[in-house]
Amino acid sequence: VNKTLKHVPGSVTAPRGFRAAGVFCDIKRLGTGKGSDKGPKRDLALIVSDVPAAVAGMFTTNQVCAAPVKVCLERVQTQTAQAIVANSGNANACTGQQGLKDARAMTTLAARHLGWSAAQVLVASTGRIGVPLPMANIERGIAAAATQLGATPEHAAQAAEAIMTSDTRPKQIAVEFKLGGKAVRLGGICKGAGMIQPGMSRTGQRPATRAPHATMLAFLTTDAAIEPALLQCLVQDAVARSFNRITVDGDMSTNDTVLVLANGLAGNPLLRADPTHDTAETPLDVLCFGDALDYVCLELAHMILRDGEGVTRFVTVRVTGARSATDAEAAARAVANSALVKTSWFGGDPNWGRIIDALGYSPAKVVESKVDIGYSAPRGRRILYSLKRGQPTAATFQQLCQAVAAKEFELRINLNLGRADAVIYAADLTEDYVAFNKGDVSDPAALGG
Amino acid sequence: VNKTLKHVPGSVTAPRGFRAAGVFCDIKRLGTGKGSDKGPKRDLALIVSDVPAAVAGMFTTNQVCAAPVKVCLERVQTQTAQAIVANSGNANACTGQQGLKDARAMTTLAARHLGWSAAQVLVASTGRIGVPLPMANIERGIAAAATQLGATPEHAAQAAEAIMTSDTRPKQIAVEFKLGGKAVRLGGICKGAGMIQPGMSRTGQRPATRAPHATMLAFLTTDAAIEPALLQCLVQDAVARSFNRITVDGDMSTNDTVLVLANGLAGNPLLRADPTHDTAETPLDVLCFGDALDYVCLELAHMILRDGEGVTRFVTVRVTGARSATDAEAAARAVANSALVKTSWFGGDPNWGRIIDALGYSPAKVVESKVDIGYSAPRGRRILYSLKRGQPTAATFQQLCQAVAAKEFELRINLNLGRADAVIYAADLTEDYVAFNKGDVSDPAALGG
Numbered sequence: 035v036n037k038t039l040k041h042v043p044g045s046v047t048a049p050r051g052f053r054a055a056g057v058f059c060d061i062k063r064l065g066t067g068k069g070s071d072k073g074p075k076r077d078l079a080l081i082v083s084d085v086p087a088a089v090a091g092m093f094t095t096n097q098v099c100a101a102p103v104k105v106c107l108e109r110v111q112t113q114t115a116q117a118i119v120a121n122s123g124n125a126n127a128c129t130g131q132q133g134l135k136d137a138r139a140m141t142t143l144a145a146r147h148l149g150w151s152a153a154q155v156l157v158a159s160t161g162r163i164g165v166p167l168p169m170a171n172i173e174r175g176i177a178a179a180a181t182q183l184g185a186t187p188e189h190a191a192q193a194a195e196a197i198m199t200s201d202t203r204p205k206q207i208a209v210e211f212k213l214g215g216k217a218v219r220l221g222g223i224c225k226g227a228g229m230i231q232p233g234m235s236r237t238g239q240r241p242a243t244r245a246p247h248a249t250m251l252a253f254l255t256t257d258a259a260i261e262p263a264l265l266q267c268l269v270q271d272a273v274a275r276s277f278n279r280i281t282v283d284g285d286m287s288t289n290d291t292v293l294v295l296a297n298g299l300a301g302n303p304l305l306r307a308d309p310t311h312d313t314a315e316t317p318l319d320v321l322c323f324g325d326a327l328d329y330v331c332l333e334l335a336h337m338i339l340r341d342g343e344g345v346t347r348f349v350t351v352r353v354t355g356a357r358s359a360t361d362a363e364a365a366a367r368a369v370a371n372s373a374l375v376k377t378s379w380f381g382g383d384p385n386w387g388r389i390i391d392a393l394g395y396s397p398a399k400v401v402e403s404k405v406d407i408g409y410s411a412p413r414g415r416r417i418l419y420s421l422k423r424g425q426p427t428a429a430t431f432q433q434l435c436q437a438v439a440a441k442e443f444e445l446r447i448n449l450n451l452g453r454a455d456a457v458i459y460a461a462d463l464t465e466d467y468v469a470f471n472k473g474d475v476s477d478p479a480a481l482g483g
Numbered sequence: 484v485n486k487t488l489k490h491v492p493g494s495v496t497a498p499r500g501f502r503a504a505g506v507f508c509d510i511k512r513l514g515t516g517k518g519s520d521k522g523p524k525r526d527l528a529l530i531v532s533d534v535p536a537a538v539a540g541m542f543t544t545n546q547v548c549a550a551p552v553k554v555c556l557e558r559v560q561t562q563t564a565q566a567i568v569a570n571s572g573n574a575n576a577c578t579g580q581q582g583l584k585d586a587r588a589m590t591t592l593a594a595r596h597l598g599w600s601a602a603q604v605l606v607a608s609t610g611r612i613g614v615p616l617p618m619a620n621i622e623r624g625i626a627a628a629a630t631q632l633g634a635t636p637e638h639a640a641q642a643a644e645a646i647m648t649s650d651t652r653p654k655q656i657a658v659e660f661k662l663g664g665k666a667v668r669l670g671g672i673c674k675g676a677g678m679i680q681p682g683m684s685r686t687g688q689r690p691a692t693r694a695p696h697a698t699m700l701a702f703l704t705t706d707a708a709i710e711p712a713l714l715q716c717l718v719q720d721a722v723a724r725s726f727n728r729i730t731v732d733g734d735m736s737t738n739d740t741v742l743v744l745a746n747g748l749a750g751n752p753l754l755r756a757d758p759t760h761d762t763a764e765t766p767l768d769v770l771c772f773g774d775a776l777d778y779v780c781l782e783l784a785h786m787i788l789r790d791g792e793g794v795t796r797f798v799t800v801r802v803t804g805a806r807s808a809t810d811a812e813a814a815a816r817a818v819a820n821s822a823l824v825k826t827s828w829f830g831g832d833p834n835w836g837r838i839i840d841a842l843g844y845s846p847a848k849v850v851e852s853k854v855d856i857g858y859s860a861p862r863g864r865r866i867l868y869s870l871k872r873g874q875p876t877a878a879t880f881q882q883l884c885q886a887v888a889a890k891e892f893e894l895r896i897n898l899n900l901g902r903a904d905a906v907i908y909a910a911d912l913t914e915d916y917v918a919f920n921k922g923d924v925s926d927p928a929a930l931g932g
Contacts, residue, residue: 098843098851128839128851130874163836164875229823229840283822285837286844373732373822373912374678374920381921387612388734390577391678394547395735402547402577425579426613463822464921465914471823472830472913 039209039326042219045190048208049219049257050299051084053183056192059175061123061161063168078175079196081253082117082148082183087297088262089115089156090269092277094290095235100127101137102157103291109141109156110293113262118253118293119144119176120158121167122199122225125249127288128164136167143173147180158291160199160225160249193223197251200227200470205337211326213258213302213319220326224252226280226338228471229287236270249287250277252334258323259298264307268324269294276331280459282342283467284371292331339459344466347379350412350444354455361398362456365449368396369460376463384409384434386420389445399451406448409437417446488658488775491668494639497657498668498706499748500533502632505641508624510572510610512617527624528645530702531566531597531632536746537711538564538605539718541726543739544684549576550586551606552740556686558590558605559742562711567702567742568593568625569607570616571648571674574698576737577613585616592622596629607740609648609674609698642672646700649676649919654786660775662707662751662768669775673701675729675787677920678736685719698736699726701783707772708747713756717773718743725780729908731791732916733820741780788908793915796828799861799893803904810847811905814898817845818909825912833858833883835869838894848900855897858886866895 042048056076091110093103109115119140126133141155148155159167183189194204208221229249260268273292298304305320340348351370356362369375372392378385386407393400408419418437419427437443491497505525540559542552558564568589575582590604597604608616632638643653657670678698722741747753754769789797800819805811818824821841827834835856842849850873857868867886868876886892 096840096843097849098839098854125836128836128870128873130852163840164870229837285821285823285840288840288843372734373916374734377917377920380917383921387574387577388678390547391545391612391734391737394545394737400546403579405547421577421613424577426577463917465917467822468826468829468912468914468917471826472832 038322039211039329042208042210044187045206045208045221045223046081046193046253046255047185047187047190048221049255051257051297052081052255053185054079054081054189054193055179055182055184056196057175057178057182059171059178061121061168061171063171075198076192076196077121077123078172078179079120079193080117080144080176080179080183081193081255083295083297085297085299086114086116086154087295088260088265089113090262090266090294092236092269092273092292094287096286096288098128098288100125100159100289101129101133102126102159103289104134105137105141106156106291106293109153112153115156115295116150116154117144117148118156118158120197120251120253121172122197123161124159124165124167125161125163125289126159126167129166132166136169139169140172140176143176144180147177156293158251158293160197160251160289163288190223197223197225199225199249200343201225201341203341205334205341207330207333209326209330211322213300213322216300216302218256218258218300218302220254220256220258220330222252222254222330222334224250224334224338226250227341228283228343229285236266249289250338252277252292254294254330256296257298257300258296258305259300259302260296260305260323261307264305264320265294265296267307268327271324272327272331275328276335279457280335280339281367281370282339282345282461336459339461342461343470344464345461346441346464347462348442349379349460349462351447351458351460352444353447353449355448355450355452356454356456357399357452359454359456362454365393365396365398365400365447366456366458368392369445369447370458373463379438379462380464382435382439384420384438390421393447400449401451404450406450408446410444410446412442412444414444487771488660488778491657491659493636494655494657494670494672495530495642495702495704496634496636496639497670498704500706500746501530501704502634503528503530503638503642504628504631504633505645506624506627506631508620508627510570510617510620512620524647525641525645526570526572527621527628528569528642529566529593529625529628529632530642530704532704532744532746534746534748535563535565535603536744537709537714538562539711539715539743541685541718541722541741543736545735545737547577547737549574549608549738550578550582551575551608552738553583554586554590555605555607555740555742558602561602564605564744565599565603566593566597567605567607569646569700569702570621571646572610573608573614573616574610574612574738575608575616578615581615585618588618589621589625592625593629596626605742607700607742609646609700609738612737639672646672646674648674648698649792650674650790652790654783654790656779656782658775658779660771662749662771665749665751667705667707667749667751669703669705669707669779671701671703671779671783673699673783673787675699676790677732677792678734685715698738699787701726701741703743703779705745706747706749707745707754708749708751709745709754709772710756713754713769714743714745716756717776720773721776721780724777725784728906729784729788730819731788731794731910785908788910791910792919793913794910795913796911797891798828798909798911800907800909801893802896802898804897804899804901805903805905806848806901808903808905811903814842814845814847814849814896815905815907817841818894818896819907822912828887828911829913831884831888833869833887839870842896849898850900853899855899857895859893859895861891861893863893
């Protein structure tokens with residue numbers, strides 16, 4: 035943990051001037067919904083800022099993108115927003131013109147209750163693909179959420195619950211740090227579980243390199259004062275290092291969305307991209323804010339991975355010595371998405387044969403006689419090599435088994451061909467993942483997108 | 484089935500002048516080996532032609548390729564060969580200089596027993612990666628196999644058994660057809676099961692497009708008289724349409740090999756690539772031989788898929804209307820290798836949302852509002868659409884469930900953007916696949932490559 039960051043409760047409501055709510059409006063129309071003692075699981079979230087906020091967003095690069103993503107892509111152009119309305123249980127994807135109309139209607143309904151313009155409201159959905167949104171339920175939900183808005187940690191937790199789909203637990207974080215002598219807070223909630231290898235970009239257009247995939251949603255709030263263009267820039271970097279580096283199953287969703295609202299109520303000197311600004315300390319502040327953003331995004335991304343469908347192991351695949359950054363990422367992703375490598379992790383089997391096989395068929399340049407493969411603890415310095423320059427080391431099978439028996443470990447691969455590196459956070463492939471996703475065709479309503 | 488082809492027994496020994504043997508020499512050094520009432524499973528195969536034969540080969544494009552593949556790549560340059568020696572239980576991959584020495588030694592040992600030069604012998608291995616071959620066992624095995632060679636179907640079946648790894652059954656075929664009035668036979672054996680998405684080329688160099696992966700081995704024999712260059716050409720085409728179009732788990736092996744021996748003993752007029760040859764009927768004969776080769780390769784490839792690890796469903800993914808052939812293949816492979824699509828097949832869930840999601844993140848150009856998705860029986864004409872131009876059809880969930888309940892069906896995808904098409908033969912992803920591949924770390928000898 036960054037020493038300048040202090041964890042605080044309340045996630046999205048931790049920063050000044052933010053309120054949230056999460057309600058149940060039966061979006062899956064199951065009658066009751068799956069729930070605990072506290073009632074059915076909430077399925078509609080509302081997050082609002084008391085004042086207009088700078089906004090930044092990152093969106094799925096899937097060519098088949100959901101209606102709410104299309105609406106957000108337009109709205110973030112204005113650089114300000116004041117609310118996010120989000121639902122689980124229905125992705126509003128592959129729903130055609132009606133879907134677009136419904137996504138816009140969600141923002142209009144929220145705006146009406148809040149007394150603002152619909153253009154100030156962003157929208158996100160996650161759940162089943164290809165089913166029209168039940169708008170009567172949505173309308174009821176938005177009305178209820180608007181009246182229940184509050185700034186307590188309990189309100190934030192309810193919003194976190196409301197965006198969950200196959201997640202087994204809500205995912206939340208908030209930190210506090212100083213900018214120009216002022217206490218600033220940054221909080222966030224997210225959801226993931228399956229269809230997780232996000233590959234988001236600012237425009238929804240694909241970058242040159244192949245990127246990741248699940249429905250993951252993340253909503254961040256901060257009371258920092260920051261120019262929207264700088265915020266977008268920092269969010270892009272943070273997402274590239276966090277959400278876009280996780281993979282549960284290699285499937286990229288139609289709905290992946292990260293939204294960040296910055297309302298400036300902390301009163302810090304405005305963080306600006308302009309290099310000719312007049313206060314000397316601003317560059318350090320920008321760095322500091324960027325670090326906090328990186329930290330929060332990475333923590334949230336890791337929560338998604340740890341709670342992935344059926345996941346029992348969290349493996350950091352670290353590739354060094356690649357000829358290029360593209361090669362490094364391609365090599366790491368080939369290993370991280372190999373069904374055989376992932377099942378061997380599940381079994382606690384230190385099978386380097388499958389790893390070097392995946393490296394060999396990756397698009398990255400690989401020379402068998404140069405490859406090192408080893409294991410370390412997370413961020414550990416000591417590496418136990420199973421392969422050095424393509425040859426098995428003296429490490430015993432028992433030692434290697436011990437290294438991969440840990441619930442979280444790093445796979446260290448050195449291609450020894452260059453200076454580029456990449457990291458991908460990966461999960462194992464388990465019988466539970468298959469059992470969960472094979473679905474239950476006797477209950478079509480339970481089948482997710 | 485091609486009406487001009489007649490199935491005959493005997494697989495690799497069906498053509499004139501070929502003999503085979505399969506023996507047990509305990510390559511895994513388990514002491515006994517896993518076996519049936521008939522004794523432990525055979526693990527070393529020898530296939531020989533009585534006279535020198537034209538040879539053609541296709542080899543894994545994995546950059547990490549096994550020693551026997553390297554040896555074959557050299558040897559097929561000479562365009563003739565007379566024997567194939569192959570073992571299961573050990574892939575002789577990632578075994579460095581010793582591995583190369585051992586692979587060459589296998590050919591020398593076989594040549595010595597057969598009384599030929601080692602240059603006339605080809606070699607293949609499949610099994611665990613990174614373990615030196617037990618050469619004493621191999622030597623014993625080759626000696627035994629050389630004395631047990633025979634031309635009966637039983638001999639061919641023993642060779643087919645000897646190359647099996649996680650296969651549950653031997654895979655064999657032979658056909659007879661006429662060339663220039665002469666009866667010609669073509670037979671083959673193969674093995675597959677896991678690490679199956681082969682992407683083979685003649686040189687082991689990668690083609691421009693991304694290609695497939697398991698260890699799969701296939702050995703074909705024919706008594707047709709054919710020029711080696713033409714044979715290589717036809718084999719490349721046949722492999723491109725068969726073995727290179729199957730995927731069990733998306734993992735390409737270090738050892739994939741197809742070898743074809745043509746000894747000419749059928750006495751047909753020599754099939755030649757030269758378009759200025761003097762017999763008018765040869766072009767038709769070339770076509771006829773090519774068709775037989777296509778048929779045998781596709782049948783063997785389908786046997787591999789049906790017997791893939793944990794496989795319960797065989798799905799032909801047929802993409803039409805793509806902008807280019809590259810796009811068509813990329814779209815088909817994205818769907819065929821999506822963990823979410825494959826688990827839904829296992830569950831009998833006609834989840835088109837996951838299919839269009841995979842199309843959307845594939846490198847192929849896809850426009851949501853143009854996509855058709857439907858189902859048919861294998862090679863069926865009637866298509867039941869679940870999606871037309873991006874919109875759900877009136878087909879009921881029950882109708883769609885029925886379409887995907889079949890053990891074998893076709894997924895018909897029309898991108899409606901162009902005229903290119905592609906087909907990929909895919910398998911579902913099951914709990915049994917995961918259970919099988921997670922391995923048993925208490926028994927390292929059982930862990931496969």
